[in-house]
Amino acid sequence: MQNRKETPALLAEQISFRYRKNSPWILQGVTLQVKAKERVALVGPSGCGKSTLAGVLAGYEIPERGEVFWEGKPLPRSGYCPVQMIGQHPEQAVNPRWKMNKILRECWNPEEGLLKRMGIKEEWMTRWPVELSGGELQRFCIARVLGPETKFLICDEISTMLDVITQAQIWQILLEETQSRGMGLLVITHNRALAKRVCTRIVDLSEINQC
Ligand SMILES: Nc1ncnc2c1ncn2[C@@H]1O[C@H](COP(=O)(O)OP(=O)(O)OP(=O)(O)O)[C@@H](O)[C@H]1O
Numbered sequence: 001m002q003n004r005k006e007t008p009a010l011l012a013e014q015i016s017f018r019y020r021k022n023s024p025w026i027l028q029g030v031t032l033q034v035k036a037k038e039r040v041a042l043v044g045p046s047g048c049g050k051s052t053l054a055g056v057l058a059g060y061e062i063p064e065r066g067e068v069f070w071e072g073k074p075l076p077r078s079g080y081c082p083v084q085m086i087g088q089h090p091e092q093a094v095n096p097r098w099k100m101n102k103i104l105r106e107c108w109n110p111e112e113g114l115l116k117r118m119g120i121k122e123e124w125m126t127r128w129p130v131e132l133s134g135g136e137l138q139r140f141c142i143a144r145v146l147g148p149e150t151k152f153l154i155c156d157e158i159s160t161m162l163d164v165i166t167q168a169q170i171w172q173i174l175l176e177e178t179q180s181r182g183m184g185l186l187v188i189t190h191n192r193a194l195a196k197r198v199c200t201r202i203v204d205l206s207e208i209n210q211c
Contacts, residue, residue: 005106005139007071007072009036009037009071010034010035010057010152011031011032011033011034012057012069013066013067013068014031014065015050015053015063015067016028016029016030016064016065017049017061017063018064024092024211026211027053027163028209028211029066029209030049030053031208032053032203034152036185037179037182037183038200039178039184039201040145040186041188041189041194041201041202042187043188043204044205045206046105049205050188053098053205054154054156054188056068057186059081060081070152074088076098080107080122082152083153084150085145085156086138086142086153087158091129091137094137094140096128096129099125099128100124100125100126100128100132101126102172104143106142107145107198108147110143117176117177118143119169120138120139121136122142124136134161135170138162142173146191149182154186155185156188171197185198185199187199
């Protein structure tokens with residue numbers, strides 16, 4: 001029983017990754033373990049590979065060496081990935097030819113209560129992505145990954161371009177939702193104060209990456 005409890009929910013084991021054969025390694029021998037419900041901040045200097053590691057952990061990028069495990073099994077190569085990622089640029093994460101209602105309900109059908117808690121207004125549903133602000137669009141990107149099949153969330157600089165009030169609102173909602181669902185979080189940020197406020201542990205990628 002004790003062993004089962006100690007098994008990390010998310011395990012990246014000895015990950016080595018480069019974008020092209022013969023190009024420089026971005027990640028080398030990176031091992032990261034996150035327990036269920038743990039909130040970890042991933043920090044490190046610009047260009048050290050934080051977003052790249054996030055892409056590997058969410059299954060967007062396949063490492064040349066090593067493997068990512070979710071609850072002891074390799075990440076699925078097809079179908080819905082239990083590890084989902086939200087990025088810094090919501091406008092790049094949505095289909096510009098879809099209206100917001102369709103974008104929101106692409107993977108699941110969020111209930112009205114969640115939309116209200118997220119501060120998503122009914123009148124935004126019939127708009128195109130370009131007709132929303134960055135903060136409004138980011139709320140949709142968060143709501144659409146909070147479906148029942150998402151077990152772990154990676155937030156890659158999600159609030160960097162938002163004003164402080166919107167940042168605070170978004171983090172409060174995210175913490176409430178992830179805690180009530182028992183989801184773990186990996187928060188990529190340059191903001192140490194945010195890392196300390198939101199997370200229970202801070203990992204500096206430059207200390208675990210052998211590049
Ligand atoms: N698609 C790509 N193709 C080739 N190289 C890339 C690609 N994306 C990122 N890189 C390179 O990989 C390295 C790591 O980039 P990455 O974005 O992961 O760093 P980061 O730590 O998240 O940086 P920042 O804190 O500035 O966001 C950089 O040298 C970058 O130029």
